[in-house]
Amino acid sequence: MRERIIMAEKQYVCGYTHCLHYGQKILQSEAVAVGSRKYHWDCAAQKQQMERIKDTYFSELNEVAPNKDEENNKFKILGKVLNDLIYKNDLNIDYVEFCVNYYASYKKKFKSPLILRYLNGNKVMERKWNNCKGR
Numbered sequence: 102m103r104e105r106i107i108m109a110e111k112q113y114v115c116g117y118t119h120c121l122h123y124g125q126k127i128l129q130s131e132a133v134a135v136g137s138r139k140y141h142w143d144c145a146a147q148k149q150q151m152e153r154i155k156d157t158y159f160s161e162l163n164e165v166a167p168n169k170d171e172e173n174n175k176f177k178i179l180g181k182v183l184n185d186l187i188y189k190n191d192l193n194i195d196y197v198e199f200c201v202n203y204y205a206s207y208k209k210k211f212k213s214p215l216i217l218r219y220l221n222g223n224k225v226m227e228r229k230w231n232n233c234k235g236r
């Protein structure tokens with residue numbers, strides 16, 4: 102009689118740099134694949150939300166750069182600013198997305214992504230966010 106060998110389910114390390122689970126491994130059945138990388142479901146959602154914020158910034162808010170090098174530099178700066186706001190200053194990612202969409206709805210144009218640093222402690226935007234959340 103043959104014995105059945107039961108293999109443990111494969112585990113992955115979350116591919117998100119700012120993993121919300123502090124490096125806890127993911128079971129294959131629970132992993133969300135984005136491209137070839139595996140993520141926790143909430144890490145994947147947050148990563149996609151960050152990408153939406155960046156897309157909105159570059160499609161709606163960015164003042165066109167005169168050359169490609171400056172555009173690449175803006176992309177790096179935007180990533181740094183968003184990471185600082187969300188992970189260092191503990192701003193809610195939904196609040197940051199709300200603010201970027203709000204500015205986009207009013208056709209604002211920014212020369213530099215560094216202006217977004219002022220979302221931290223911006224009482225006017227916080228009041229608008231709280232009014233929107235309350236609905």
